[in-house]
Amino acid sequence: MVIYAECGHQGPAEVEFCGECGQYLKWDDDKPVAVRQQPVAQHQVVQPAEPLAPVRSPRQQVLEEEVLNPGDLICGKCGKGNAPTRNFCSRCGESLAESQVVKTSWWRRLFGRKPKEHQAGARPGKDGVRRRAGRAGAARRTAGKLIRRAIAVALVLSALIYALYQPFRGAINTAATGLWSQVTGVFEAKLNPVHPIKVTATGQSAGHPAPLVADNAKNTFWAAPVDREPALVFTFDHPADLRKAIVYAGNAADLQSTHRPQKLHLVFSTGKTFDMALADTPDAQEVPIENSEGATSVELHVVGLHRSLNGTDVAISEIELFEAG
Incomplete structure (x- = not known):
């Protein structure tokens, strides 16, 4: 984090506009001052004036494709993704007051897991914990993969038997009907x-x-x-x-x-x-x-x-x- 000389606010060093005031931060030298032109008297011969110093425009940079996270603010002018704490776009300085918010997908809201938080001094990787946890985690993933495959094979075989073998299909239908009757019977009238x-x-x-x-x-x-x-x-x-x-x-x-x-x-x-x-x-x-x-x-x-x-x-x-x- 740095303190911007232009406005005195604090923020990342790589952004082009301040997130608090929207001030452009990437001048290489002092900001140019426009030259005021003197009024021309009547019948006075006007000498060619020196051209005004060009107003420096922000340098265009080649931006890498960025990954948007849920909660980021999308600039309505340039499409840049900004952290939710910013008030102005880090690329073009546009106000983010009416920007679009990146939404979390429904499946992530329903099934997403929160990242595990560790206390100071207990982070993975300290004193060899990462290596032991890594081997244990790999074993668990392998076992889980084998179990999922076995379940998938069993489901496929059951579906084939159900479709091709009439007595098995009849038994399953009867069991399902009886179970449904037992479950619904709890809520039915006598x-x-x-x-x-x-x-x-x-x-x-x-x-x-x-x-x-x-x-x-x-x-x-x-x-x-x-x-x-x-x-x-x-x-x-x-x-x-x-x-x-x-x-x-x-x-x-x-x-x-x-x-x-x-x-x-x-x-x-x-x-x-x-x-x-x-x-x-x-x-x-x-x-x-x-x-x-x-x-x-x-x-x-x-x-x-x-x-x-x-x-x-x-x-x-x-x-x-x-x-x-």
């Missing part, structure tokens, strides 16, 4: 089971009538041909506000003996509808229901299938419905 007073169907196979889908037994199932869109009809003894269903799809004893529903299209007696997506698994699937308030009956149309290797009918072992308490 749900009570609602039992239909009658269950009918638009079609059924011999030995597998519609009421078996609501008999609370997992070893029985409703089955129906799929040549026409099969549907179940649940009728209640009061207007219900259905919020959740637990579905057991297919024949639990032999999953590949029948098709399994992939999508159920629910049509309520109020005229509203809701679509229910199901995974290909015989395990319990908790599925939320919407748009059912005030319904006295609901039709469950099978509009999508998980295809069987052997069977020709679609089957559902059990459907349990729950309403808001």
